[in-house]
Amino acid sequence: MISRPSIAVIAAFLLIGTAGCTASPAKPTESEMTAPADANAPDEVRGIAENAKGGAVIIAESGEVVYLAGVDEWPAELRGKKV
Numbered sequence: 573m574i575s576r577p578s579i580a581v582i583a584a585f586l587l588i589g590t591a592g593c594t595a596s597p598a599k600p601t602e603s604e605m606t607a608p609a610d611a612n613a614p615d616e617v618r619g620i621a622e623n624a625k626g627g628a629v630i631i632a633e634s635g636e637v638v639y640l641a642g643v644d645e646w647p648a649e650l651r652g653k654k655v
Contacts, residue, residue, distance in 0.1 A: 599626030621646045621655045630655060 619632040628643040645651075 599624075619655065621650045621653055623651060 617630050617632055617638050619630040619638070622629050622631055623645045624637070624639070626639055628640045628646050630638045630640070632638060
């Protein structure tokens with residue numbers, strides 16, 4: 573049988589251990605990275621600059637995650653800022 577203090581310690585550990593975790597968008601598939609036929613048309617995306625497992629992303633105001641092809645990560649001074 574586990575005593576109440578042990579349960580409290582386990583609960584505190586679980587809460588503290590997961591407090592710093594943030595979800596990272598999954599790496600896109602090859603088909604998601606394929607450019608559309610009108611790839612030369614200019615695009616504008618506004619949102620927050622973040623780094624994900626698959627590279628640099630912009631999290632748009634709509635919540636959509638847009639990967640930047642060929643960009644591994646944002647410079648430290650831009651990460652978390654509006655771009």
